[in-house]
Amino acid sequence: MHELGIVFHIIKQVKEVAKENDCSHISKVVMNIGEVSTIVPYYLEDCWKWAVEKEDMLKGCKLDIHIIDAVTHCDDCGCDYPTVQHAKICPECGSEHTWLLKGNEVEIKEIEVN
């Protein structure tokens, strides 16, 4: 499952950061997840709950997910529009010369340690 692989990568990275900072426990991880990142937040949380219990350093660690709205930019008319509603085609001018401005993030924003 995709989300489980992502969870393992998150755990690996936050553990490294915690060690570099001489912290013994991580109590919260805050993620920025883009609307069109292919991550399903609900699955991510499920995998998270299962995986953190296997890690001493992360026992009981909370996962906080911030959803980032997906926005696409049109090169022909210059407008920005919501990606989820209109996908590749600009709703203003019908152009296909568009690209994703934001919304595919799978980013670790910050962690709370003690």
Add this chain to the structure above:
Amino acid sequence: MDEVRIIEIKKSVFDDNNADADKLRGELKEKGVFLLNLMSSPGSGKTSTLVRTINMVKDKLKVAVMEADIDSDVDAITIKEATGVESIQLHTGGMCHLDAEMTRQGLDNLPLSDIDLAILENVGNLVCPAEFDTGSCVNVMILSVPEGDDKPLKYPLMFSVCDLVLINKIDVLPYFDFDMEKCKENIHKRNPAAKVIPISAKTGEGIDQFAQWLQQQVAVWKA
């Protein structure tokens, strides 16, 4: 000591893997080993295409294969029996993709000093493998005719990370309303630089073109 602190990270989850992958590519370049990452949906014809292609190039290149099935060694055995080249099974632990670290572990089990071309048959999936750079020198994907010509629109990331798209099972084109030109157009919308080769792993049509392309890529890498 027990005070709560916030540490800002602001890093993509993929950053670490991307760095790992770049490092692995550098090591492979030094060793003169070319790594091909082959991706597709389950059953598009990865193993069948590999068998045909390897039999065509194995006199000129020393080849080894890593098979990343989730839970069986069927493909690894098929490759070994049908081509005679070294073929190993990677353990993905139920994962939907391979990352650079898992690929490195697989390569560690191959006699790299005696290999020109290492091939990774990735997990059958059009989403996850596209997000994880394996450290490969090129990414090749197979789209088979029964899957439909609209797949490049539905899985844009996979098509955008590929250097070459093989359109397989063209022997069954008469039975499907698959529009080859439309498909190429859809691929190039997502990735203008992608090369496209129609093949049939069943009849062998087009495999020589793929083999030629592959030999060229290996030669450039080892130069």
